[in-house]
Each structure stands twice: as structure tokens, then as C-alpha cells.
Amino acid sequence: MQGFTRILEEIGSIATFSGKVFLQLFRRPFEGRELIRQMDETGTKSLVLVLVTGCSIGIVLSMQSRGTLARFGAEAVLPSMLALSIVKEIGPVITSLVLAGRLGAGIAAELGSMRVTEQIDALEVSALQPFKYLVITRVLACVVMFPLLTIACDIVALLGGYVEALLSTGLDYRQFIEQAFSSLQLSDVLFSTAKTSVFGFLVSIVGCYSGYYVRGGTREVGQAAMRAVVIGSLLVLLADVFMVRLSLILFGS
Amino acid sequence: MSEFQPEILIKDVHKAFGERKILRGVSVSAERGSTLAVMGGSGTGKSVLLKHMIGLMAPDSGEVWIQGKRIDQLRGSKLDKLRLRIGYLFQGGALFDSMTVEENLDFVLGRHTALTAPERTEQIHEAIAWVDLPHAAPQYPAELSGGQRKRIALARAVILRPDILLCDEPTTGLDPVSVRNVSNLIMRLKAERGITTVAITHDLLCAEIIADHAAFIFDGKILAKGTLQELRSSENPQSQEFFG
Numbered sequence: 001m002q003g004f005t006r007i008l009e010e011i012g013s014i015a016t017f018s019g020k021v022f023l024q025l026f027r028r029p030f031e032g033r034e035l036i037r038q039m040d041e042t043g044t045k046s047l048v049l050v051l052v053t054g055c056s057i058g059i060v061l062s063m064q065s066r067g068t069l070a071r072f073g074a075e076a077v078l079p080s081m082l083a084l085s086i087v088k089e090i091g092p093v094i095t096s097l098v099l100a101g102r103l104g105a106g107i108a109a110e111l112g113s114m115r116v117t118e119q120i121d122a123l124e125v126s127a128l129q130p131f132k133y134l135v136i137t138r139v140l141a142c143v144v145m146f147p148l149l150t151i152a153c154d155i156v157a158l159l160g161g162y163v164e165a166l167l168s169t170g171l172d173y174r175q176f177i178e179q180a181f182s183s184l185q186l187s188d189v190l191f192s193t194a195k196t197s198v199f200g201f202l203v204s205i206v207g208c209y210s211g212y213y214v215r216g217g218t219r220e221v222g223q224a225a226m227r228a229v230v231i232g233s234l235l236v237l238l239a240d241v242f243m244v245r246l247s248l249i250l251f252g253s
Numbered sequence: 254m255s256e257f258q259p260e261i262l263i264k265d266v267h268k269a270f271g272e273r274k275i276l277r278g279v280s281v282s283a284e285r286g287s288t289l290a291v292m293g294g295s296g297t298g299k300s301v302l303l304k305h306m307i308g309l310m311a312p313d314s315g316e317v318w319i320q321g322k323r324i325d326q327l328r329g330s331k332l333d334k335l336r337l338r339i340g341y342l343f344q345g346g347a348l349f350d351s352m353t354v355e356e357n358l359d360f361v362l363g364r365h366t367a368l369t370a371p372e373r374t375e376q377i378h379e380a381i382a383w384v385d386l387p388h389a390a391p392q393y394p395a396e397l398s399g400g401q402r403k404r405i406a407l408a409r410a411v412i413l414r415p416d417i418l419l420c421d422e423p424t425t426g427l428d429p430v431s432v433r434n435v436s437n438l439i440m441r442l443k444a445e446r447g448i449t450t451v452a453i454t455h456d457l458l459c460a461e462i463i464a465d466h467a468a469f470i471f472d473g474k475i476l477a478k479g480t481l482q483e484l485r486s487s488e489n490p491q492s493q494e495f496f497g
Contacts, residue, residue, distance in 0.1 A: 122347035125307050126361050127333035 054153035058160025108228035111211025146200030266315035340410035400431030
């Protein structure tokens with residue numbers, strides 16, 4: 001019972017923290033330079049990880065699916081299947097999970113270290129609004145960069161899938177592109193990519209919350225980082241269920 | 254507030270974290286331009302008391318007056334405005350470790366003054382020369398020794414020329430030479446700028462150099478006040494044990 005109460009308290013605190021983010025979002029000062037630096041940290045420095053992940057997924061998906069499709073005589077639909085599964089689901093979710101690991105832990109550890117070494121207090125006593133400087137910039141950076149990184153992941157995954165298909169069956173690239181894109185609708189692409197902004201919001205909120213309120217020392221910072229990854233990843237998966245349901249309501253199957 | 258009210262006035266402040274009572278009715282004051290050393294062992298509530306003086310913590314009851322304003326009741330821009338009149342030297346320095354020394358100082362200066370970049374650079378170089386580390390500008394905090402970090406943190410704390418300086422264990426963990434260096438810098442601030450200082454410390458050497466007045470805190474209560482000499486000769490057993 002005590003554990004359940006603690007979970008409810010934690011959910012309430014994260015909700016309050018999120019509310020504070022929304023309230024502060026449109027108030028001055030706007031930390032433009034720090035936002036750009038965070039976008040670089042979030043985006044540019046995660047790009048290689050996302051590209052490697054995307055490429056690997058595309059290749060593996062292509063290899064695994066061909067055999068199964070061949071069994072049903074449906075090998076020709078491989079490009080469509082790749083495009084649909086990557087763009088609508090695998091790309092956004094895998095990108096967000098990978099980023100939840102990298103950024104969730106990174107944000108929590110960085111802010112946690114700043115808290116225990118009193119750097120956040122130093123910002124506060126210098127009248128520098130640490131919440132705006134540290135939290136708002138990171139949340140905004142994640143909300144903006146998650147979709148962009150997802151697009152990069154989708155492109156590379158499709159490319160990986162095509163290269164695998166080319167090497168295995170000599171599939172013509174025009175045929176691949178035509179089939180892949182004919183199966184996709186603009187609403188699929190837009191919604192699936194845009195939903196990663198929500199994932200970015202959740203991952204960054206949990207990371208910031210875990211780090212910002214750390215009490216204690218290095219052990220607690222480590223625990224905060226781990227908690228940020230676990231909760232962030234779970235929230236991505238849970239939110240995906242809701243988002244998919246929402247997309248079905250809005251756009252049909 | 255009357256014009257005779259001290260620069261810093263703490264009245265009957267109580268603070269508890271859960272069941273644990275940290276401050277139990279602390280009252281203490283510091284006159285303008287004076288240096289007060291609040292002394293006591295570890296875990297007696299010294300740092301908590303100092304955090305009340307800059308609004309990082311709010312008392313459960315009691316009043317915290319800074320320059321005639323109740324800092325414990327201020328919020329938002331009013332609190333920020335008062336904080337700019339106060340410099341705070343953290344125990345570990347609390348320098349921003351992702352920034353160089355120059356960036357650390359510029360970060361504060363750039364956001365609270367209308368100085369141009371060259372003017373700021375000049376002021377920063379003056380500040381780090383004042384703490385006798387003229388070549389530290391491009392270095393990161395991790396590249397500095399403990400004593401150097403404390404001196405740069407002091408330079409950052411007073412870069413906006415505050416009226417009040419609050420020091421949390423300014424010399425803890427430093428060798429005797431560094432203790433003298435940092436303590437002498439605090440003394441110079443008083444002599445050159447008339448700054449009011451409250452230093453939380455258990456370092457007798459530091460207190461001897463900087464303190465006009467001292468207060469001895471034990472178990473969340475001020476047990477003795479006066480000059481350092483008076484505290485040394487206090488008949489209070491805890492005070493006698495502390496001062497040896």
C-alpha cells in the first residue's frame with residue numbers, strides 16, 4: 001500500500017513538474033543560445049547512434065521478412081511492408097527508445113550532478129532561473145529533435161532494407177521506391193513522426209524531473225539516471241499505445 | 254523597518270525536515286560592514302541557516318530580514334532583485350563545470366549588466382587577477398586545485414559588487430596557506446568595499462582572520478554570541494569543547 005501511495009505521489013509530482021514547464025514555456029527570458037546548444041547535444045550528438053540503429057533495423061527487417069513473405073507467395077510486397085512498419089511504428093518507437101536510453105540517462109545524470117554539487121543553487125542565488133535555463137531548454141530540444149531524428153532513422157532504415165533486398169534479389173530501386181511510397185499516406189507519415197514529439201516530451205520531462213530533484217550524492221545520481229531510462233522507456237511504450245489508438249480514431253486503419 | 258535595523262537580521266527561526274528539527278529558534282544579526290562568523294560542528298544547522306539568508310530555504314516560523322526586506326516572504330523578480338545584492342560562496346565552489354573560468358564569470362555578468370563584451374572581459378580579468386589567478390581564464394574548474402576553485406568562486410560571488418557576502422565553509426578542506434589566502438580575500442572585501450559578511454565555518458584560523466563577531470551554534474540553537482575571544486572563554490560546555 002505504501003509503495004502504491006509513493007507511485008501516486010511520484011506521478012503527481014511529475015504532473016506538477018510538467019505543468020510548471022508549460023507555465024514557464026512562454027515567459028521571458030527565452031534561453032535561445034542554450035536551446036540551440038541543447039538541440040546540438042540532443043540531435044547532432046545522437047545522430048550516429050540513431051543512424052546505426054535505423055540501418056540495422058532496416059537490414060534485419062528485410063532479411064527476416066523476406067522468408068516469411070515468400071512462404072505466402074507475397075515477396076513482392078516487401079517494400080510496402082518495410083515502409084509501413086518502419087515509418088508507422090518501428091522507426092518512431094525504436095528511435096525514441098534509443099534516445100530514452102541516451103538522453104534520459106544523460107539529462108538525469110547531468111542535472112543530478114549539478115544539484116549535488118550545488119550548481120543549481122548557484123544559478124538560483126545568481127537570479128538566473130535554473131528551471132528555465134536547464135529544464136525548459138532540454139524539454140524543447142527533445143520535442144523538436146525527436147521527430148527530426150526519427151525521420152533520419154526512417155530514411156536510413158528504408159535504405160538499409162533496400163540495400164539488403166538489392167544484394168539478395170537484385171531489386172530495382174525504382175520498383176522499391178514506387179512500392180514503398182505507394183503504400184504510405186501523408187497522414188501516416190506526419191502523425192507517426194509528430195507523435196515522437198510527445199515521446200521526446202515524456203523522456204525529457206522524466207529525465208529532468210529525476211535529475212533536478214536529486215538529494216544525496218553520486219549513488220542517488222546513478223539511481224536517478226537509471227530511473228529516468230526505465231520510466232522514460234515505459235512511458236514511450238505506453239504513450240505509443242494511446243497514440244496508435246488515436247491515429248486509428250482519426251485516420252482509420 | 255527602522256533605519257537602525259541590522260543589514261542581516263534573523264529572528265527566532267525554526268526549521269525542520271520531517272521529524273528532524275534543524276533550527277530551533279535561531280536569532281542572530283550582522284551590522285552593515287561587519288563580519289560575522291557562525292561557528293559550530295558538523296550537522297548543527299549552520300548551512301541551513303545560511304540558506305535561509307538568501308531565500309534558498311524558507312523558515313517554518315520566524316523572520317529573515319535582509320537590508321530591511323523579509324527575504325522569506327519575497328518571490329519572483331523581487332526576490333531575484335534582492336539576491337543580486339548578495340554574493341554566495343558555496344562550500345564546494347559550485348562553479349559551472351561545463352564552462353571555463355571566464356565563462357563562469359561572464360555568465361553572471363552578461364545577464365545582469367548592460368556591459369559590452371570587451372567591458373565584461375576587462376572586468377572578468379580584473380576579478381581573477383584580484384584573486385591572484387590571472388591565467389585561469391581559459392581553464393575549466395576541474396583543472397583547478399581546491400583552493401583555486403574557492404578563489405574563483407569568490408570572484409564570481411562578488412563580480413556584481415554585492416553589499417553582502419555569505420560564505421558556506423569558505424576554507425574547508427584547504428591547506429593552511431590556502432586558508433589564509435581565502436580568508437585574506439574576504440578581509441579585503443570588507444576593507445575595500447565595506448561588504449557585510451556572514452561566514453559559516455568550523456575553521457578557527459579562518460574565523461580568527463575574518464570575524465568581528467561570532468556566534469556558536471549547537472543542535473540548531475545559538476548557544477553563545479560575542480567576539481571570538483568571548484566565545485573561547487564562554488562557560489558553555491559545548492562551546493568549551495568546540496574551542497578546546
